[in-house]
Amino acid sequence: MRKQAVAIVGAAETTELGKIPRMSQLQLHADAALNTLTDAGLKVSDIDGVATAGESPTGVAHYLGITPKWVDGTSVGGCSFMIHVRHAVAAIASGLCTTVLITHGESGRSQIGRGGFRSAAASLSGQFEAPYGPMGPSTLFTLPVLRYMKDYGLTHEQLAMVAVVQRQWAGLNPRASYRDPITVEDVLNSRMIAYPFHLLECCLVTDGGGALILTSAERAGDFPKPAVHIWGSGESVETPMISQMEDLCSSRAFAVAGPAAMADAGISHADVDHMMVYDAFAHLPIYGLADLGFCERGEAGAFIAEGHTAPGGRLPLNTNGGGLSYMHSGMYGMYALQESVRQLRHIAPAQVPDAEISLCLGVGGMFGASGCIVLGRQAKD
Amino acid sequence: MAAQKPTRALPKPTPETEHFWEGTKARELRLQRCDECDHVYFPPRPFCPRCSSRTVSVFRASGKGTLASYVINERPHPAFEGPYSIALVDLEEGPRMMSNIVGCAQTPESLVLDMPLQVTFEVQNDEITLPMFEPVGANDA
Numbered sequence: 001m002r003k004q005a006v007a008i009v010g011a012a013e014t015t016e017l018g019k020i021p022r023m024s025q026l027q028l029h030a031d032a033a034l035n036t037l038t039d040a041g042l043k044v045s046d047i048d049g050v051a052t053a054g055e056s057p058t059g060v061a062h063y064l065g066i067t068p069k070w071v072d073g074t075s076v077g078g079c080s081f082m083i084h085v086r087h088a089v090a091a092i093a094s095g096l097c098t099t100v101l102i103t104h105g106e107s108g109r110s111q112i113g114r115g116g117f118r119s120a121a122a123s124l125s126g127q128f129e130a131p132y133g134p135m136g137p138s139t140l141f142t143l144p145v146l147r148y149m150k151d152y153g154l155t156h157e158q159l160a161m162v163a164v165v166q167r168q169w170a171g172l173n174p175r176a177s178y179r180d181p182i183t184v185e186d187v188l189n190s191r192m193i194a195y196p197f198h199l200l201e202c203c204l205v206t207d208g209g210g211a212l213i214l215t216s217a218e219r220a221g222d223f224p225k226p227a228v229h230i231w232g233s234g235e236s237v238e239t240p241m242i243s244q245m246e247d248l249c250s251s252r253a254f255a256v257a258g259p260a261a262m263a264d265a266g267i268s269h270a271d272v273d274h275m276m277v278y279d280a281f282a283h284l285p286i287y288g289l290a291d292l293g294f295c296e297r298g299e300a301g302a303f304i305a306e307g308h309t310a311p312g313g314r315l316p317l318n319t320n321g322g323g324l325s326y327m328h329s330g331m332y333g334m335y336a337l338q339e340s341v342r343q344l345r346h347i348a349p350a351q352v353p354d355a356e357i358s359l360c361l362g363v364g365g366m367f368g369a370s371g372c373i374v375l376g377r378q379a380k381d
Numbered sequence: 382m383a384a385q386k387p388t389r390a391l392p393k394p395t396p397e398t399e400h401f402w403e404g405t406k407a408r409e410l411r412l413q414r415c416d417e418c419d420h421v422y423f424p425p426r427p428f429c430p431r432c433s434s435r436t437v438s439v440f441r442a443s444g445k446g447t448l449a450s451y452v453i454n455e456r457p458h459p460a461f462e463g464p465y466s467i468a469l470v471d472l473e474e475g476p477r478m479m480s481n482i483v484g485c486a487q488t489p490e491s492l493v494l495d496m497p498l499q500v501t502f503e504v505q506n507d508e509i510t511l512p513m514f515e516p517v518g519a520n521d522a
């Protein structure tokens with residue numbers, strides 16, 4: 001029996017992105033949720049399922065006045081929202097609820113009403129990583145890259161080109177935080193944050209939010225905006241400690257979640273018109289392209305540097321400008337999903353002509369988790 | 382009154398990791414090996430992550446390893462002076478661990494991937510001694 005199809009029928013971000021010091025983190029969730037309800041032409045009383053990360057689903061549901069029959073508080077970092085989409089599809093398909101709201105809001109820059117997260121001294125990362133002086137993702141997420149450079153010939157210039165290409169996309173997007181063109185020299189001359197990573201190879205830190213509403217695809221025609229169909233999904237986790245990755249040159253979670261989503265969707269690489277790979281740092285698209293089989297490991301850096309993912313290239317990637325140039329609140333996955341939806345609704349500022357299939361790959365923690373969603377402009381079959 | 386030097390984020394041992402931290406106090410790097418399947422693993426836990434056997438033994442590792450990867454953090458950290466390496470060390474026995482590379486310049490020129498390393502121990506306080514790594518031969522000069 002074929003499982004019931006599910007579609008995204010509402011999608012929106014917070015009214016503003018960037019620096020939003022007059023809103024708490026919880027209000028960013030609500031601002032995105034209210035914009036998304038408007039987008040879908042729905043009322044809060046129509047929502048019977050809530051999923052979120054960063055805040056508790058209890059807190060978000062109560063703040064918005066929702067009485068859910070289904071909740072999901074899966075919180076495994078920035079790809080939690082991809083995993084919420086996957087879980088919501090299963091919940092709607094099995095009749096646990098009919099209409100799910102997934103929210104994200106994060107006061108990453110202004111730090112208004114945001115809970116802290118520091119690893120406890122008795123946790124394994126607290127005992128075996130924190131003593132060596134890591135200062136957040138810029139010194140942890142970046143750790144495997146010198147290994148990748150040595151083993152697969154990735155160059156400093158190719159890594160810099162990831163930022164250059166994404167700035168090209170951002171230049172086409174009025175909502176992007178940084179839009180001025182940059183060169184490889186600009187990247188390599190920007191301040192060193194944690195060798196080999198320069199400032200322009202690290203993500204922004206901004207405030208913002210986004211939300212999605214999902215329901216049965218049978219109702220897809222009942223909403224004011226075009227529905228976007230969920231074709232397939234995958235999820236996995238690997239390790240909370242980057243030092244314990246199985247292979248420093250591959251994300252095991254990518255390699256599980258990505259192929260699972262493509263198999264679920266019944267698509268091949270050639271079917272993908274548009275792709276998002278969560279880019280907290282410049283090496284992530286390189287890992288993503290290789291772990292999902294779009295390139296060989298040794299070729300992914302050159303593939304990007306040669307312009308294949310740039311405007312006009314054959315695999316348009318991170319078309320909003322990505323975490324490097326568009327925005328990055330901390331858990332960026334929601335913004336990658338929003339861009340996939342915009343591309344398939346054909347309303348993206350940097351629209352990929354005739355985009356029919358989008359693949360959206362998220363990462364959580366420091367290569368700790370992954371969720372992957374394949375979306376289609378049309379219903380599957 | 383002299384200002385106390387800020388310390389690193391120090392570990393808090395648990396029952397499962399106590400043998401490791403007792404080991405570093407005795408200037409030993411202790412790992413665990415599965416008695417059923419011979420798998421050597423880290424970080425510590427009282428069962429084998431490969432075959433789930435609870436029959437495992439603690440042993441003293443050689444303290445030898447190689448430099449698997451690293452970054453050099455350029456942002457100021459209260460417990461470190463100047464830029465410092467955060468490194469991944471592949472131990473001779475198989476597991477990988479995070480550490481700092483000491484006893485050499487904190488530069489890409491001095492920190493060469495796959496170079497041989499040996500463990501050294503840095504006392505933090507009465508309870509905690511941290512294992513660090515230095516290039517082989519760093520103390521011979």
Ligand SMILES: [Zn+2]
Nearest residue numbers: 415418429432
């Ligand atoms: Zn075993």
